[in-house]
Structures are given as C-alpha cells and as structure tokens.
Amino acid sequence: MPRICFEDLEEGTVDTFGPRAITREEIIAYASEYDPQPMHLDEEAARHTMLGGLAASGWHTCSFLMRMMYDGYLKDSSAAGSPGVEETRWLKPVRPGTQLTLRRSILDKRVSRSRPGFGVVRFRWELLDEAGVTLTEVTCPILFGLREGGGQ
Amino acid sequence: MPRICFEDLEEGTVDTFGPRAITREEIIAYASEYDPQPMHLDEEAARHTMLGGLAASGWHTCSFLMRMMYDGYLKDSSAAGSPGVEETRWLKPVRPGTQLTLRRSILDKRVSRSRPGFGVVRFRWELLDEAGVTLTEVTCPILFGLREGGGQ
Numbered sequence: 001m002p003r004i005c006f007e008d009l010e011e012g013t014v015d016t017f018g019p020r021a022i023t024r025e026e027i028i029a030y031a032s033e034y035d036p037q038p039m040h041l042d043e044e045a046a047r048h049t050m051l052g053g054l055a056a057s058g059w060h061t062c063s064f065l066m067r068m069m070y071d072g073y074l075k076d077s078s079a080a081g082s083p084g085v086e087e088t089r090w091l092k093p094v095r096p097g098t099q100l101t102l103r104r105s106i107l108d109k110r111v112s113r114s115r116p117g118f119g120v121v122r123f124r125w126e127l128l129d130e131a132g133v134t135l136t137e138v139t140c141p142i143l144f145g146l147r148e149g150g151g152q
Numbered sequence: 153m154p155r156i157c158f159e160d161l162e163e164g165t166v167d168t169f170g171p172r173a174i175t176r177e178e179i180i181a182y183a184s185e186y187d188p189q190p191m192h193l194d195e196e197a198a199r200h201t202m203l204g205g206l207a208a209s210g211w212h213t214c215s216f217l218m219r220m221m222y223d224g225y226l227k228d229s230s231a232a233g234s235p236g237v238e239e240t241r242w243l244k245p246v247r248p249g250t251q252l253t254l255r256r257s258i259l260d261k262r263v264s265r266s267r268p269g270f271g272v273v274r275f276r277w278e279l280l281d282e283a284g285v286t287l288t289e290v291t292c293p294i295l296f297g298l299r300e301g302g303g304q
Contacts, residue, residue: 034215036222039233050232050295058234059211059218063186066211070188080202081191081242082210088237143202 004077005147006119011109017072017102019130022056022064024096030060055093061136062088065127068102078145080118089137094127100135101128107139117149156229157299158271163261169224169254171282174208174216176248182212207245213288214240217279220254230297232270241289246279252287253280259291269301 031040035057038045046054056064094100107122120141127136183192187209190197198206208216246252259274272293279288 030215034219037226037231057218058236059215063182063211063215066209067186074189079189084210084242085237085240088240090234090236 002076002078002145004073004144006078006109006111006121006144007147009106009109009121009144011106014103014105017068017104019099019101020068021097021099022094024054026064027054027056027060027096030063031057035059051093053093053095055095058088058090058136061090061094061127062138064100065102065125065136065138068100068127069104069125072102072104078147080143080145082140082142084140086122086139086141087137091137092133092135094135098135099130102126103128103134111146112143115143117146118143119146154228154230154297156225156296158230158261158263158273158296159299161258161261161273161296163258166255166257169220169256171251171253172220173249173251174246176206178216179206179208179212179248182215183209187211203245205245205247207247210240210242210288213242213246213279214290216252217254217277217288217290220252220279221256221277224254224256230299232295232297234292234294236292238274238291238293239289243289244285244287246287250287251282254278255280255286263298264295267295269298270295271298
C-alpha cells in the first residue's frame with residue numbers, strides 16, 4: 001500500500017521540497033541530447049542571446065522539476081499518470097549552480113467519475129531560486145489511486 | 153544570416169518532419185534520470201499500470217519533440233526562445249519502437265511590440281504514430297528574429 005494516496009493530498013496546502021542544485025554539466029548534457037540551441041550549450045554563444053548567458057532549456061527545467069517531484073512525494077504514492085499539462089511558464093532563466101526549491105501548491109481535487117478508484121489532483125509546481133523568485137511554473141493534474149478504492 | 157526567420161513562417165501552414173523511432177533504451181535512459189516511475193522503466197511493472205505496458209514519460213515525449221523540432225527547422229533559424237507552453241496533451245502512450253512524425257501547424261503570428269526586431273509565432277506540434285494518430289500535442293509560442301529587423 002503506497003504511503004501517499006488521493007486522500008492524503010489536501011486542497012489549499014503548500015509544501016516545499018529540496019533544494020537541489022542544477023549543474024552546468026547537467027544543463028549541457030540535457031541540451032546536447034534534446035535541445036542543442038547555443039544558449040543551452042555554450043557560455044560565450046549564450047551571452048549574445050536573449051538569455052544573456054548559459055541557462056537550462058525550458059524542457060530541462062520541466063524534467064528537473066519532474067525528478068524533484070518524484071523524489072519528493074510521487075515515489076511512494078499511488079500516482080498513476082497525467083493527461084497533460086495545463087500551462088508551463090518559463091519566467092526567468094535557470095542558471096548553472098542555482099539551488100532550486102520545488103514549491104507544490106494543491107489547487108483542487110475531485111474523485112474521478114470515469115475511472116473508479118481514482119481521483120484527480122491539480123497541482124501548481126514552481127521552481128524557486130535561492131531568493132525565492134519563481135523561475136518556472138507548471139500547472140498540471142495528476143491521477144492518484146484512492147486508498148479506499150483500490151485504484152493503484 | 154539564419155535560413156528561417158519570422159517572415160518565412162506562414163500562418164495556416166502544416167508541415168511534417170521525421171519520422172524518427174523512439175527506442176526502448178532512450179525511454180529507459182530518460183526515465184532513469186528524470187522520471188523513474190515503474191511504467192517508464194520496466195515492462196513487467198508497466199503492465200500493471202494505467203499505461204498497460206512500457207511507455208515514454210510525458211516529459212520525455214516533449215523532450216523528444218523538442219529535438220525533432222530543432223533538427224527539423226530551429227537549427228538554422230532566428231529562434232530566440234519561448235515564454236512557456238500554453239497546453240501539453242499526453243493523449244496516448246508512446247511505446248518503444250514507434251516511428252514518430254512531428255506535425256507542425258502554424259496557428260498565428262505577430263510582430264512583437266515589446267521586443268523590437270522580433271515576432272511571436274504560435275505553433276501546434278503533434279507527435280504522430282505510423283498510423284497518423286496523435287500521441288502528444290503541444291501548443292506553444294516561439295520568438296523569432298525578423299530578417300529585416302536584425303533581431304537575432
């Protein structure tokens with residue numbers, strides 16, 4: 001039986017996870033594989049772009065957020081997947097060496113009508129820098145099994 | 153001077169890129185790093201989940217789409233970044249070995265008022281399987297430099 005089920009996630013609560021540093025090596029490794037634009041690969045080239053210096057790919061910040069979420073609370077949960085993301089905002093560049101904190105806000109939740117034994121929890125996730133400034137913000141629903149419904 | 157600038161992207165056009173296969177190894181490598189949930193890592197464990205078998209992390213499908221986009225048309229363009237993603241839909245599981253085609257629709261475009269020399273192009277990207285079924289769909293604006301504006 002997983003530790004965190006639908007019933008344990010409370011609407012209106014705000015929690016933080018981390019911090020965890022995002023390194024230059026990680027930024028370049030992700031970019032080399034998935035998003036080899038100069039602003040994500042090379043400090044000198046990045047200086048002449050809109051980002052004004054090396055910064056993580058937006059999709060990398062989402063992937064990084066996913067991993068912090070997994071380690072923070074999905075790992076031992078009844079999470080069963082997501083139909084997609086409502087909105088993703090890449091507000092400010094994510095620089096190498098930044099200590100990122102994941103802030104999770106639970107917007108609302110409801111028992112699923114179409115999938116017995118499951119409920120949908122809508123989250124807002126933010127990656128914050130050391131000063132508490134939001135760099136990336138994602139709003140997304142996730143399906144969780146109910147403890148009492150056997151949906152997991 | 154980049155090959156593709158704001159002026160070259162025509163509202164209402166639809167183009168395809170690829171196909172490219174997504175491999176089991178890639179799915180597991182991404183999942184191990186960013187989203188180690190059982191349905192993205194292990195065939196046997198995945199069979200007992202909502203996905204009914206091994207499938208790529210949703211964030212992996214977005215990363216894969218990003219790379220197909222880069223190779224398809226961003227590489228030699230004046231693309232300067234994006235403020236975020238309007239909507240991401242993970243419609244169907246992306247299975248190992250699927251030959252994915254990227255379909256790009258240009259929804260609309262406008263010259264930027266706040267950033268002289270740039271324009272915003274709104275795209276819908278879809279990853280299609282061999283049968284032409286949409287598995288992942290992303291709606292997202294990207295800033296491009298104008299050929300005539302020097303914004304790159």
